[in-house]
Amino acid sequence: MAELGRAALLVTLGLAVYALVAGAAAAYLGRRRLALSAQNALTAASFSTLVASGVLLAALVRSDFSFSYVARTTSEALPLQYKISAFWGGQEGSLLFWLAILTACGALAVRLNRAWARDLIVWAVPVFAAVAVFFSFLVVVVASPFATQAAPLDGAGMTPSLQNPYMLAHPIFLYLGYVGLTVPFAFALGSLLSGRVDERWLVATRRWTLFAWAALGIGQLLGSHWAYVEVGWGGYFAWDPVENAALMPWLAATAFLHSVMIQEKRGMLRVWNILLVLLAFALALFGTFLTRSGILNSIHSFTQSSIGPWFLAFIALTVAVSLTLLFRRLPQLRSPTRLESPVSREAAFLYNNLLLLALCLTILWGVVYPILSEAVRGEAVVLGRAYYDFFLRIFGLPLLLLMGIGPLIAWRRASLQSLLTTFRWPTLVALVSGVVLLTLGAGSSIPGLIAYTFAAFVLTTIVLEFARGTRARMALGAGSWSGAFFSLLTRNRRRYGGYVVHASIVILAVGIAGSSAFDSVAEARLTRGDSMSIGDYTLVYQSLDERVASNATEIRATLGVSRGDRDLGTLEAGKNAYTVEAQLSNEVGIRSDLLTGEDLFVIAEQVDPDGTVYFRVFVKPLVNLIWIAGFVFVLGSLIALWPNAREQRRLIQRSSEIGLPATR
Amino acid sequence: MARQASPARLVIALSVAGLLAIFLLYTSIAGDANPSIAPSDLRNRTEKVQLAGVVLGPIRGDAHAAGLRFVLRDMGGDRRTGVPVRYSGSVPDLFKVGRQIVVVGRLRQGVFVAEPGSMITKCPSKYAPKQSGDPA
C-alpha cells in the first residue's frame, strides 16, 4: 500500500500548489469561482493527507516492515499503542503528522470564518497553501515516510524511555500547538496582503491562538511530568534547547494574547500584534528546525538529517516576505488612538508584553549563542543553567506581580488615589504572608520569598475580582450565589477564564519556587539495614530484589520510610535492565504527600554487586502544585475557549450592515 | 510602531535601558558560559570548558567514590584524539562505551577533571537503527 501513500502525498502537494497559485490569482484578480476552487483544494488536501496518514498508521499497526519507516521505529513485540505513537515519533512520520494537522486546521479555519470574513479568507488561503506546499514538498521529496525496502524479520524497536503513556499525548499537544500557530499567521498575512487591516483577522484567529497556546502549554507540562517521573534525574525542566524551543513560541503567543486585547479595546498596537504573530510562527518553525537538525547539543537528540537547511530557508523566506508586506502596509496600520497614561490597563499590558518578549528573546539568545559564538570566535560557548535562571527571575517575578496589577487598573487612565484603595487588600495580604513566611524560615531564598509574596498578592486580586463580580451579578438580579457566579463566567468568558489561567500560573510559580528554591538533597551509600535521613524523613534500606519481566530485568531496592515517629510505609527505587536494547533505565521512587504537596524522591544511582546501593534523595516541597496547575490551566483555557454565540451574531451582523454578503 | 504617543516612547526607552542594565549586571555577576570543545582541542587549556566527545573504554572506577575513569575521543576522530577523564556524581542511564557525552570541567595535570553531576549523554538517535559497529 506504500504506493497509495506516496500517491496521496503527491496529490496533496499538487493540491497545495494549486491552492497557492489559484488562490493568489483569484484574490489578485477578484475571481469568485476560482477562490472557491482554491478553498476546496485546501479541504481536499486535508483529505488526501488523511488518506496518507491512514496508510502509514495501518502499516505501523500491521507491522509491515517493508515500509522502512515502520522497520526503523517499531518492532513486532511492541505494544499496539506504541506502534501508533511511532507515527509521530520518527522524522518522516512527524512531518506527515504536521502536514495533516496543518491542512485540517487550515480547511477548518477557512470554513468557520467564511460567514463574516470572506474577503480576508480569500487571501489567507494562499498563505495556508504556501506553508502546506513546504511541508508536502518535504514529505514527497526530501523525507518520504513511504520509502520501501525488502522486509526484515523484525524492526529495530523503540527506545525504552519512549515506551510510556506520556509519549502518546505529549508530542500530539506540542504539534497541535506548533501547527495551530499557523492559523493566526495565515490570517495576519492575509490581512496584510488584502489590505483589510481592520480587527477581523484578530477576531477570526483569537480562539485558534488560544487553542494552540493552550495545547503548547499542556504539551510542555506533560513533558515536564514525564521528565520528572520517568527520566528520573530529580528535576522537571533543564533549559535544554528542545525544551526552550517549545517555551519560546508559547511566550510569544502569551504576549500576543494580551496585546490583542489592547487592539480590540483601544485600536492600538496593530503593527506590534502582527509582529508577535510572525514571531510566534517563526519560533514554532525554528523549534521544529532545532529538534530535527541536531545542530545543538541536546539531551533530546533526534535523527540528524538533511532537512535543516530547508527549514532555515523557509524561516528566512517567511520572515522576509512578512516584514516586506508589513512595511508596505505601515501607513494603514497607524493607530487612531494613543496611550493616554503610563498608569492604565493598556500600559500594564504593554509592560507585560515587553517582559514576555524580553524573556523570550533572552532564551532565544541563549539557544543560538553556541552557534553564534562558533561562527564569530570559532568556538562554541554554551550558556548554562545560571544564565536562564537569572533571567527567569529578572523577568518572571515582575511578570508575576503584573498579573495582579493589570486587572485592577482602569483602561485609559487610573488615578493614584483609586489605586491606593483597590490595592489595599491585596498588598496587605501579600505583606502579611511575606512576613509570616519569613518567620517560618523562607528567607533562605530571597527570590523564592519574593515569588511567594507576589503569588499571595495575585491570588488575592483574583479572588477579590471573582467575589466582587459575583456580588454585582447578585445585585443585578441573579438568584443565588452559584447562579450569579455562573452568569459572571458566561457573560465574559475571556476575562474570567483568563483569571483562572492566571491562577494556574500563580500555582505553577509557587510550585516552581517551592521545589527549586527550598528543596534539599542527600546522598549516601547504604548496605542493607543502614539508614539515612533528610529533613525529618528517615529512610532504611531494607532489601534488594531482582524480578524478571517480559522485556527487562527489574532491580528494586526497598526502603522503609518514616517521618518523625510516623511510619510511612515503603518505597521502591531501582533500575530496569532492558535485555534486547542493552540499556539501563532509572526507575525512581516517589512518595507524594497529598496534604502538603511535598515529594520524597529517591534515585538508586548505583547498585553494586555486593548489594550496596548508592542513593540520592530529594525532598521537593510543593512540587505537586505544578501538576495541579496543569489542571487549572486546562479549566481556564476551556472557559476562555468556549464558543460565544452572541459574538458570532454580532460579527455577522456587522458584515451584513456594510453589505458584505454573508454566504458564498 | 509608527507615530507612538510619548508615554509609549518613554516606556520603550526605559525598558531598553533596563534591559541593557540587566545584561551588564548579568555579565558582571553570573557568567555561566563555557566554551564547548572537542577533546583534541583541549591540549593545554586549563580554563573551565564543556567537553563533548565519545566514550572510549575501558570504564574503570566508582562514580560515587574516587570517580569513574575513561577516555573521551572526538566525535568522528580516532583513539589518538582521546583525553583521559575523571568523573564523579550521578551517571545518566545511557552512559556507556561508544556514547556521545558532554561533561563540564577543567584539565588538571593531563587529566580532565569533570565537575560532579555535570555529565549529559546524547542518545545517538532516538528512533534510528543501531549504528553499525561504533568503534569503541
Next chain:
Amino acid sequence: MTLALVLAALLAVVCVVAVAFPFIREPEPESDSLHDLNDDERRRLELLEERDRALAALKELEFDHRTGTISDEDYRALLGPLRRDAANALRALEPDRAGTPPDKPETREGRPTGGRT
C-alpha cells in the same frame, strides 16, 4: 499493488472534482467577481468597529464600577470620553445609511482597493 493504484486514481479523481466543483455548479454565473469593499464600505466597517468597541467599553466600565474595581472618581473621568466616542461613531454612521459618505476631513482618497503589491 494494483488495488493501491486504483485507490490512488480514485483519490485523485475525487480531488479534481472537488477543485472543479465551483465551475461545475455554476458554468455560467451572472457575476464571477469577488465582492470587494470600496473605500466607503471600508470606512463604515471601521466606524462599526469603533461603535462596538465604545459600547463594549462602556458596558465593561459600568460593570467594573459596580463591582468596585474602578473608583467613582475614575468612573466619572472615563465615562464622558467613552460616551463621546460612541456618540461620534453612531453619528458618523447615520448619514451613511442614506447612502452618502460621512463628511470627514480624514477620508483617505484614492487608496487602492486590492492587495496589488
